[in-house]
Amino acid sequence: MRKTVQHLKVIANLRLNDDHHILVLQSADKLEQIHPGQFANLLVENSSTVFLRRPFSIYSVDYAQNTISIYIKIIGEGTRALSKAVVGSEIDTMFPLGNKFTLPTEKEKVLLVGGGSGVASLKSLAQSLHEKSNEVAILIGARSSKDLVELDEFSKYGTVYTTTEDGTQGVKGYVTNHPVLELELSTFQRVYSCGPEPMMKAVAKKAKEKSIFCELSLENTMACGFGVCLCCITTTIDGHKCVCTEGPVFNINILKWEI
Amino acid sequence: MGDLTVSIHNLKLKNPVLTASGTFGYGLEYDDFMDVSLLGGIVVKGTTIHPRQGNDYPRMAETASGMLNSVGLQNKGAKYFATDIYPNLLKYDTNILVNVSGSTIEEYIACAEIINELDHIPGIELNISCPNVKEGGMAFGTSCASIEAVVSAVRKVYHKTMVVKLSPNVTDIGELARSAEASGADSLSLINTLMAMAIDAERRKPILSTITGGLSGPAVKPIALRQVWEVAKSVKVPIIGMGGIMNATDAIEFFLAGASAIQVGTANYLDPMITLKIIDGIDDYLNRHKFSSINDIIGGLQV
The missing domain is CATH 2.40.30.10 (Translation factors)
Structure with missing residues (x-):
């Protein structure tokens, strides 16, 4: 559209x-x-x-x-x-506005990792992946159980895992402490993530170590949303790119992040 | 419908509404939203002879009734513009001006020479007022001597309409405007953004990577109006006014202060179709006040 x-x-x-x-x-x-x-x-x-x-x-x-x-x-x-x-x-x-997540062309086992309000960008992705018969796991991290909302919605499309910083629900700690990221990551063919930058960097690092396809959705501040103000740039191997038009979804191999 | 046509030197504008450089891309970004050819003109993104990456993120801070930016003239250079972007702009039936900038006078000249060869670019806006680059930019626009040097040098190689964009970050803008006029400017546009800063108190850090940036938006309109009015009293060449124009009433205020045309900048971010609404609103104003032409209100402030 x-x-x-x-x-x-x-x-x-x-x-x-x-x-x-x-x-x-x-x-x-x-x-x-x-x-x-x-x-x-x-x-x-x-x-x-x-x-x-x-x-x-x-x-x-x-x-x-x-x-x-x-x-x-x-x-x-x-x-x-x-x-x-x-x-x-x-x-x-x-x-x-913006580009889109790249969906697998064949059935794959995929992991979605969302933190805080970053989960918002993952629901329609989970739905699309599920509809195309991919095996979907969704790991959601939050500060506390009260911040974990809409889990029933996500569970329609895959297995949901949770972490909370205060331990009120799921595994205590950050998403990176969860066994699905710590131990089972190499069983996945694809990882998608959206959330706070430190979390995405940690996810990207783990995916990169295991050479797993990984896309992130960035949330840089922007003035326009359609590629004219050039304020929301992120640094990539091809120079500065606008998060609003050339993102918000970027493959970790494109981003020049120190991870 | 009133007569909205105005002239800026040799440019015939179908209406007095243009878009401000850096807020309208190359026009192409607006194709989904509007018919760009309905505008009086567009001023495309600041262009330099060499490609520029611009400044680091963060480059933007929202402020009360406005925003700061420190983009720093990110662009792919004049040659890329001429070969890869310019051909896509030929479809537009409007005046396309290129905002030309540089770090040295030689860079301004080289950039202007390339743009001078493009048949469908009837003018340039010489940017001597960008506050976000370390070298050049605003440094050229804050003294009479440096204005004379850069404007007269570009005048020698650029043979179409040359608008000079003035900085508001000066003590006597009328004097600087006269220097630009005397050095060969066909028109003056103002204001560029105001040097400003924003601080994150919680982190005790500046919000922008560059610490300072340029303020735009409705917060700057009263300053812009005052400076347009002062420049209008100081020079004979036509003035293109800008600074915080959000609607037709704001635009009318600039005409009354002495601007022959206006540019819309930051407002494009909030509403990509705002320029068309402003054109309609100007026409409504003329009809309501029974003026047959926009030219009847230019400089019409009753003091």
Whole structure:
């Protein structure tokens, strides 16, 4: 689907807990294909402190209802304002933006590693992988059990493993402490990850050591979302690339990360 | 519909709305959103003779009613522009200006010479006001002597419309504007971004990798209006005003202050179709106030 700016109608605002919401936004037009990994840039209106749009992964797409859903973790004024969106109101939305995750062409055993709000970019990927009969495992890390939301959704598409920093659910520690990454990584043919940069670097390091295909979805701050401000760059073997148009998904072999 | 056509030296603009360099890519990035040919003109990304990687990440900080950037003229160089980008721009029926920058006068000259050969580029915007490069850029735009040196040198090799983009980071912009005019500028555009900084108190670190950057957005509009007004009183060449224009009313304010055309910058990030809405809004204003032409309000501030 080509990039567009539309006033999408809020048809649901699902409060998962104190600081996690899912907004379901409906287009008046028929949605064309949106790929796992793509994102939307939402305008926060009537805010005295928020100036720029806020980018979010497209959490899921319903082509029958012409809706996209956006997973919002409240981290600042922009996300707080959006989390209060009223059903029936409209949100000025630029979408779909960015490239996409590369899916295997044959059935593979794949691992998805999400941390914090980074899980938002992995659900539609898990769904696509599952629909194409890949064997999917999903490892989700969070600070605490209250930050682990939507696990039932993820479990529809594969085996879900969890870690929490405080040990309130799953394995205590970081995702990198989980046996599936520590011990079983070489059983996977592909790893995808999205989350805090230190986590993605740790995942990338392990994948690189074992020469496993690995793609990451980056979350650099951006002003435009469509490749003109050149603010969200990341350093690659081919020079600076825009996370918004040449990403957000990058293969670890392209990134010039010190890992 | 009022008459929206304006002239900037030899350029005939179908309307007075252009896009500011660095906020509109090469126009091509906007094809999904709008018909770029409806604009009075576009000023494409700052171009230098040699490819530039630009500054390190982070390059952007959101601020109250605006943002800072420190991109640092990332571009693939004038030759790449001429061979790989320019052919894709021939489809546009609008004035395409190239923003030309450099670290030395020789680099400005070399870049302008390449752009001068491109038939469908009727003008350049000489960028002597970029605050985000260590050498050149703004350094050329903050003294009369250096303005005279670079503008007159490029004037000798560039034979089409030459707009000179002024820096707001100066004490007497009228004096510098007169230097640019006397050195051969056909038009002046202003303002470039204001030198500024943002600090992350929690980490006790600057947000930008370069520590300082350029402020843009509605926060700078009052400064831009004041400087456009001062320059309009100081020179005879037409002025292209910019700085925080978010809507048609903002644009009208710049015309009243003395600008013959305007550029829209940061607002393009928030709404890629904003320029078309501004064109419509300018027309509405003319109709509402019963002006037959945009030229009737240029410099029309009643003081």
